[in-house]
Amino acid sequence: MSIEHDFFGILGDEDEGEVYWSDSVELGDQSIEIDLSSPDEDSVITEALDIAAAMISSMEDLDSQVRESLVADLSAEVSVTSQYIGEQLDEMDQEAIENAIIWDSGDQQIDFLRSLRLQRISFHPHHAGSEAHFAVLEYAISPDDTDGLLVVTIDVHGDTVLVALDS
Secondary structure (H helix, E strand, O other): OOEEEOOOEEEOOOOOOOEEEEEEEEEOOEEEEEEEEEOOHHHOOHHHHHHHHHHHHOHHHHHHHHHHHHHHHHOOOOOHHHHHHHHHHHHOOHHHHHHHOOOOOOOHHHHHHHHOEEEEEEEOOOOOOOOOOOEEEEEEOOOOOOOOEEEEEEOOOOOEEEEEEEO
16 A cells, blocks of 8 residues: 655555655755655554645745754753764864854854754654654754764654754
């Protein structure tokens, strides 16, 4: 059995029951890898696919909303976001930092967050519950200079559920 969706087309494989879709989408001057996957097509509902399609179509708004949650995370006494910033600034040489941070407001942490590059978004439509990880967004400050990623997990409403490091 397969699922047919207006945005994603035909999803699913009759033999394995898995759902997978991928594409690249432009956001500003960068290309973002996007994928959608589920190990079991029976657990994917049309509404979840509609929400994923809407998030992809309004990716700029989704990106802004996630970045705002990262700014909010900075206000915590100990935060994953500030840890990521500190680790990347320690790891990168000064020239790479100057090339990566494209904003200059005087607040280094905010400029760093504004300069992050969204690399990839993975959607998991079988996790459509309000507390589940519906999508995972991966950010990097300078993909050519460091392997460190700031990974943000959001729910079906676009609210941040988890911020984590991946190196």
